Amino acid sequence: MSQSKLITMDEFTIQETRKFPQATGDLSAILRDIGLAGKIINKQVRKAGLVDILGKHGATNVQGEEQMKLDIFANETLINILKNCTECAGIASEENDNHLSYEDTFSANSKYVVLFDPLDGSSNIDVNAPIGTIFAIYRRVSELGKPCTEADFLQPGNKLMAAGYVIYGSSTMMVYATRLGVNGFTLEPSIGEFCLSHPNMKCPENGKIYSLNQGNSVKFDDGMLNYLTYCMESNKEEGRPYSQRYIGSMVADMHRTLIKGGIFIYPADKSSPKGKLRLQYECNPMAFLIEAAGGKAVCGTSNILDIIPTELHQRTPIFIGSKNMVNKVMEFVKVKEVVG
Ligand code: AHG
Ligand code: MN
Ligand code: MN
Numbered sequence: 394m395s396q397s398k399l400i401t402m403d404e405f406t407i408q409e410t411r412k413f414p415q416a417t418g419d420l421s422a423i424l425r426d427i428g429l430a431g432k433i434i435n436k437q438v439r440k441a442g443l444v445d446i447l448g449k450h451g452a453t454n455v456q457g458e459e460q461m462k463l464d465i466f467a468n469e470t471l472i473n474i475l476k477n478c479t480e481c482a483g484i485a486s487e488e489n490d491n492h493l494s495y496e497d498t499f500s501a502n503s504k505y506v507v508l509f510d511p512l513d514g515s516s517n518i519d520v521n522a523p524i525g526t527i528f529a530i531y532r533r534v535s536e537l538g539k540p541c542t543e544a545d546f547l548q549p550g551n552k553l554m555a556a557g558y559v560i561y562g563s564s565t566m567m568v569y570a571t572r573l574g575v576n577g578f579t580l581e582p583s584i585g586e587f588c589l590s591h592p593n594m595k596c597p598e599n600g601k602i603y604s605l606n607q608g609n610s611v612k613f614d615d616g617m618l619n620y621l622t623y624c625m626e627s628n629k630e631e632g633r634p635y636s637q638r639y640i641g642s643m644v645a646d647m648h649r650t651l652i653k654g655g656i657f658i659y660p661a662d663k664s665s666p667k668g669k670l671r672l673q674y675e676c677n678p679m680a681f682l683i684e685a686a687g688g689k690a691v692c693g694t695s696n697i698l699d700i701i702p703t704e705l706h707q708r709t710p711i712f713i714g715s716k717n718m719v720n721k722v723m724e725f726v727k728v729k730e731v732v733g
Pocket of ligand 2: 510512513514643675
């Protein structure tokens with residue numbers, strides 16, 4: 394790509410906003426600030442392998458600064474940047490027990506709140522595998538002019554204005570969705586900008602990859618076990634057996650699912666009847682994004698985006714990815730419900 398053909402994420406977002414004369418540009422400002430946080434987190438992530446040289450987490454470095462764990466660093470970076478963003482009234486993070494309302498006059502008048510998983514897949518840091526940041530943006534429902542409230546953060550995913558992720562992989566990308574669609578931007582390190590590299594992303598309707606922690610299958614119910622048998626069965630016409638791929642970073646597994654098609658599953662099991670992943674920080678943003686790309690996301694029998702959250706950190710089972718593969722797994726889940 395020649396430099397003259399580069400479209401930066403800011404340029405792209407502003408052009409998109411212009412399609413709506415009534416748009417104020419507030420949402421683009423938040424996306425830009427999340428992108429900025431992503432660049433700062435990326436800089437730190439790229440040094441992760443050097444901790445033994447630069448100082449262990451929890452130790453003090455030569456400048457007398459405490460070395461922070463990466464997920465805490467990512468959390469604080471997002472909190473501080475969004476605090477300075479005049480369009481964000483408050484945040485909720487996987488790392489904090491409660492939501493945080495920014496207590497200043499500008500923020501009280503801001504229309505949006507942001508939820509995030511600051512560093513997803515953190516167990517992969519030590520082995521240099523991809524990790525990411527997941528975010529979700531809602532228009533607040535509480536009264537403008539006052540601090541935002543928990544109700545702003547407990548909206549269903551079908552009320553999202555935008556959502557996406559930054560993936561710190563072999564390159565760093567920011568992918569975000571609005572109701573207009575999904576676009577991916579790759580960080581061009583020499584100019585420090587996310588540039589449009591994956592316009593109008595679509596999740597293929599069919600795929601050949603299933604992605605889950607199959608080591609948990611001793612705890613799965615019959616519906617899930619039957620589905621696994623289906624994935625492993627031979628059927629040339631339908632392209633089975635499917636391949637199994639699981640990185641253990643939802644961002645990385647979902648990025649592959651979005652591009653290549655497939656299904657990502659984190660089901661309920663006997664020891665986690667509500668599943669593991671968080672509705673508000675992981676499942677809703679990914680469900681919004683995959684639906685905007687033509688895919689589908691369910692918790693079993695209903696859409697993830699229709700779940701009305703009752704608490705900030707609630708969990709949900711999730712089946713997400715290529716539309717036809719999600720429809721298929723639902724047949725297995727339904728069989729179980731009829732029988733059980
Ligand atoms: P986090 O690092 O934010 O705690 O999230 C980890 C999540 C998710 O990224 C991944 O899909 C899943 O946990 C992996 O769980 P298992 O190790 O149980 O398979
Ligand atoms: Mn996570
Ligand atoms: Mn996390």
